[in-house]
Amino acid sequence: GEIVVAGGVSRLKSFVEALEEQLGRKVKRLPFDPILAGAYGACLFAREKADEAFR
16 A cells, blocks of 8 residues: 655655655555545545434
């Protein structure tokens, strides 16, 4: 699977490059503001739980 970094650290090019070197694999950055990744994930989780509750 893909390796994706999120959060503020993903903005640090040197961190992403070092991680790629350590893992020997390409690391993907999110196509949106990485600071919002946690909030976005929480929204998806809440929507899934709400869908389950109203079935």
